[in-house]
Amino acid sequence: xxxxxxxxxxxxxxxxxxxxxxxxxxxxxxxxxxxxxxxxxxxxxxxxxxxxxxxxxxxxxxxxxxxxxxxxxxxxxxxxxxxxxxxxxxxxxxxxxxxxxxxxxxxxxxxxxxxxxxxxxxxxxxxxxxxxxxxxxxxxxxxxxxxxxxxxxxxxxxxxxxxxxxxxxxxxxxxxxxxxxxxxxxxxx
Numbered sequence: 026x027x028x029x030x031x032x033x034x035x036x037x038x039x040x041x042x043x044x045x046x047x048x049x050x051x052x053x054x055x056x057x058x059x060x061x062x063x064x065x066x067x068x069x070x071x072x073x074x075x076x077x078x079x080x081x082x083x084x085x086x087x088x089x090x091x092x093x094x095x096x097x098x099x100x101x102x103x104x105x106x107x108x109x110x111x112x113x114x115x116x117x118x119x120x121x122x123x124x125x126x127x128x129x130x131x132x133x134x135x136x137x138x139x140x141x142x143x144x145x146x147x148x149x150x151x152x153x154x155x156x157x158x159x160x161x162x163x164x165x166x167x168x169x170x171x172x173x174x175x176x177x178x179x180x181x182x183x184x185x186x187x188x189x190x191x192x193x194x195x196x197x198x199x200x201x202x203x204x205x206x207x208x209x210x211x212x213x214x
Contacts, residue, residue: 051080082119089136089214090121094205097198100127118143125202130194132202138186138214150181165203172196178203182211 058073096102103124118140125132137143149155150169156162160173170180178190178199188206190199 051077051084054080085119087121089119089138090123092136092207092211092214093121093123093134094202094207096125097201097205100125100132124192127194127198130192130198132190132192132194132199134202134206135189135191136186136211137189143181143185143187146187147181147184151184165200166206166208168203168208170200170203172200182208186211186214 054073054077058070058077061067061069061073090104103126118138120135120137120140122133122135125134149159150171153162156169156171159171159179162169162171164170165178165180168180168182170178172178175191176196176199177192178188178196180188180203182188188203188211190202192199
């Protein structure tokens with residue numbers, strides 16, 4: 026019975042994953058996992074399921090980078106990319122970043138979601154005393170942020186997405202980039 030339920034779950038998952046171009050590779054991996062499982066090769070089934078999960082994580086991370094703002098007037102944007110694999114050192118999860126330049130000024134935005142480091146930092150952002158120890162607390166677009174002693178902007182969105190805005194640009198520019206983020210979209214991500 027459990028075997029039938031698991032197989033049905035995998036088949037239902039495969040049937041629902043034809044949304045993006047990368048989904049074909051996900052479907053293939055899940056089909057191979059099901060075939061290996063039915064043949065009794067549990068190791069191969071697990072390997073294919075893990076591969077499919079990694080592909081889905083990469084698709085989700087690509088969605089995270091959509092929340093990085095366009096360059097503000099007189100600035101240029103360089104893509105930092107999705108960093109799902111690189112984020113393994115921080116307990117997995119997703120990350121996306123971009124760098125913005127104007128003359129000698131630089132702003133870097135990093136979004137990190139659903140990893141152990143973000144979970145640990147969420148506790149700090151939920152404690153007013155600890156949050157205040159990180160720097161000046163203020164609101165931008167109705168969102169609490171911390172302006173660190175170095176002039177960086179940090180915020181926690183829905184206790185699962187860490188926003189860090191760093192660089193050598195004046196803090197006002199970093200705040201402007203924070204205000205340009207799609208905060209409502211990040212809350213729903």
